[in-house]
Amino acid sequence: MEVPLIREIVIIFSLALIVLIVFNRAKLPTILGFFVTGVIAGPSGLGLISSGSIESLAELGVILLLFTIGLEMSPERFGDFRKTALIGGTLQIGLTVLIVAFFTLILGLNPGKAVFMGFLIALSSTAVVLKVLQDLHETETPHGQASLAILIFQDIAAVPMILTIPFLAGAGGSTPLHTLLTGGAVLTGTFLSARWIVPRLFDVVAATKSREIFLLTVILVCASVTWLTGSAGLSPALGAFLAGLIVANTDYAHRAQGSILPFQEVFLSFFFVSLGMLLDVGFFMRHLPLIILALIGVMMIKLALNSFVGFIMGFSARVVVLTGVVLAQIGEFSFILSESGLRYGLMDRFTFQAFLSVSLITMALTPFLISLSPRISERIIQADIHPRIKNGRRYLKPEVNLEDHLIIVGMGITGRKLAEISKEHGIPYIGLDVNPETVRRARDEGLNVYYGDGTHVGVLRHFNVPEAAVMVVAIADYRSTVHAIHEARALNERMKIIARIRGFENTENLYTAGADVVVSEKREATERISGEIFSCYSGVCELEGRAPI
DSSP states (O other): OOOHHHHHHHHHHHHHHHHHHHHHHTTOOHHHHHHHHHHHHSTTTTOOSOHHHHHHHHHHHHHHHHHHHHHTOOHHHHHHTHHIIIIIHHHHHHHHHHHHHHHHHHTTOOHHHHHHHHHHHHOOOHHHHHHHHHHTTOTTSHHHHHHHHHHHHHHHHHHHHHHHHHHHHTOOTTHHHHHHHHHHHHHHHHHHIIIIIHHHHHHHHHHTTOHHHHHHHHHHHHHHHHHHHHHTTSOHHHHHHHHHHHHHTSTTHHHHHHHHHHHHHHHHHHHHHHHHHHOOHHHHHHTHHHHHHHHHHHHHHHHHHHHHHHHHTTOOHHHHHHHHHHTOSOOHHHHHHHHHHHHHTSSOHHHHHHHHHHHHHHHHHHHHHHHHHHHHHHHHTOSOOOTTEETTEEOOOOSSOOSSOEEEEOOSHHHHHHHHHHHHTTOOEEEEESOHHHHHHHHHTTOOEEEOOTTSHHHHHHTTGGGOSEEEEOOSOHHHHHHHHHHHHHHOSSSEEEEEESSOOOSHHHHHHTOSEEEEHHHHHHHHHHHHHHHIIIIIOOBTTBOOO
16 A cells, blocks of 8 residues: 655655755755755646645645754743843844834835735745754854854744734734634743743653653654644744754753654755745746845845844944844745745735745755855955954954964863963963953953954054964864964964964964964864873773773
8 A cells, every 4th residue: 555645755865866966976965955946846847746745745845944943942041142142233123123014014015015025025934944053063163153143043033023914914804813822822831841840740751761652752742832833823834943942951851852853854854845846937938027125135135134244243344244144044944934925815825926936946046045155255355354344343452462362263161271371370461252242251350351353464564473473273164264374374474373263274374374373173182082092902902900902
């Protein structure tokens, strides 16, 4: 007996395998490959998947994806970027909704539809951005952290947006009040579950010490909240996101992430393939000029407003531009909003297909734009900025003698520790960082740290790199590290430059740029562990209480 859904899943993964192999050899992003797989398999392509299955797979893909997104939003992670998330996220959403609503009102939409369009365009894609930043090892860079902080706020803000849709539509009768009460009940239930019910359930399950029972419990929580939310008349995908938040607020969040992580790529593939299947290629080709015009408008608005928010938050020019580019696409929560808007009459089928087309293109372009974003930022900030003024922030006059001093670029764990050691031993040093909060905390602790982008030649001149003895570059962004070394070496040929990188990136580029010493955290750790292993197998393994091997 044939099971249609299984047959169609086999078709999707078989086709995806072929497409991804081709894309891999062509060095194209896998996300784009999943989109193409969906277009080929969908009704606009070969028609291999039935329309009913497309809707089911699309909904399943969104549910699974949003559960994993909610699961990653631990309180600690939000706390690390609280200021950027709250202030930057509020500014980004508020300004985008305001500007988009203004332009759509001019085009003839009523206020409710205008605000709704602002909601759709304000949200960016956590799934796409996180995937691309992870592939490029840029999640811990300043622009990566700023982008993820704003994305976290956007995902949480999408919940009240969904509950607001009936009011924007002007639904008659008791529908808005019913939706408000239902939404309030769901959020209250989420809070109570996250605070008391689910943690106690996991305590009982954890006591069994069974991985199978624990995984089953995680799936049960996800399915239960999703089902209850759908039964209440709200989006099931919203329920999946809330389920992820519930689990993320327990002491077992990391274990749950470990259990679900192996399936995350499958969830992502379902989501992206399902979006490709929803695309009407005929509509796309017939209205290509309109779609391109809308695409340019959307991306320019998002790029400008996101960059402006970064400017207001006090980020360096480079981080401002990079963050604007990273968040320039439309996100997965926008699809949930668009489905609700379609149901409540805030958009028609024509607008839905146009919106879907523009959204898919923005997502498909994101990997290319992020890869090119350093070049884009360099072009924009190519003109040298006066060394005393940058992004509206006046550099403080350094409190040490700027001759034969140490420059530390990047005040993460490594940079902070080097600053503390330098202070303890009386070494004249200057610390630089592009995160205002990091600088403030370091200065409160008595460290000689200043706000500044160490990749910019004007900043390096201001802190007298030409007379410095040593420079340590300890930032997470590999490409920025190369650029900082290149600029510093051009200013001072005698200075010793030490670069710290996190992974196994190409060290030759760093030496070519002018580095004297390159230290890789992962490579050094791997070599140390390898040495310990080889020493044991060479008969000199000395472990306390154990005989040599």
